[in-house]
Amino acid sequence: MAVKSVWQYYVSSSDVLMLLEVFRRMVNDSLRIGLVNSVSSLKKLSLLSYNQLAHYDSPSYYKLCAISRAAGILAARKKSIRRGFTTRTPYSFRQQLVSCYGFKIENGYLHIPVSRGKRFSIPLTKHTLKIILQPGVKVRSFTLTTSRLSLCIARDAPLLQCNSTVGVDRNLRNLTFGNDNQTYRYDLSESVRITSTTTRIIASFRRDDDRIRTRISSKYGGRRTARTDHLLHNATKTIVAFAIQGRTAIVLENIEDIRSLYRKGNGQGRKYRGRMNGWSFGKAQRQIEYKARWIGLPIVRLSRRETGGSSVTCPRCGERLQSDKRLGRKLWCSKCRVVMDRDRVAAVNLSRRGRVRFARSRPPILLEAQGGAVEAVKGNPTPTVIPGVDAPKLVYRRNQQNHDVTVRGLVETGSALSQDRIDVSFPCIELGGVLGIVLVELV
């Protein structure tokens, strides 16, 4: 199930504003109850707080939604505490209403109940209607703020069959994607420039009033995000479109712990650290993932171990590449005696490592999985079919002629797997100690 949202502006009425305020108070009440009883699960929280919300004059499903929102906030807080982050006492200031019940979409309008027997109708824009009326799209919930309406939409996209992969290398100043055949680079240096301009503007504020400074900085911060997000959305859209065109699964690297490279005390300048830590690499990943899922394109997420060294390994011979100040972002392979671009090298390596996951026991790819050197795969096409990768369910393929069932899916080595319809013990094949690929055939 792929999920996305579509939003538009709307004009609120006094009834709606009142409802938003009531909802905010209900969320805060549930938060308070949850904190006092140190409860964060939805079930426990609703048992504790549903009766306490009885005095609010609002349709009862908004009460459930308020509790659910509070439970979400409390669960996120619990997670932060477990990870050792400092948290503030949660309190909702923003007026926001989230609900998955009670709304109706009819004749281009969204109808929602605001109080007993009273409904409010919001005309949907052409853009919103165009998206929600696409075949297979269902509206799951709506979110109201004082001026915006956002609809959460879902779609069951059939999974596309891919026969190749494309690696995506995320960098501060560009997104590079490609495979052995071709690589492309999407320039993002404009977003670095926008970020640095914003930093300079905010640093220039001299007024000695914290409240005003916070407000103006947040205004500029919002402007920066709007501008850089636009660039990033264009980039990720291009990548996904490219992948669909070539029927290639997208391979993403794991660079979760990259922030630890830019900590205080690592001997880097403040500006450099600020720039690197302001880099939204996770946002790029999230955008690529949801856009691909919406179309039904498989995504391969490499582990940290599989990612390691992807930008400094020669894709031709497997040798470690040499860097040089004079070469900049170019790297030198002393064995092949060629200069290569490190971003393109990374994209090619990532696409191969992703493909390795789905390779059957074909000799050249097995070698690659064990870290051995392989000739460039160009002119050596892989007929590997890539089923849904990070999809929670296994992919069934039924062969009509032989009446045998092939179950293919990726599991962690040694982990137990139970499936309702098929119940077998899975033999695991180790590939270079990195992956466990399960291949079961029931005849």
Ligand SMILES: [Zn+2]
């Ligand atoms: Zn080489």
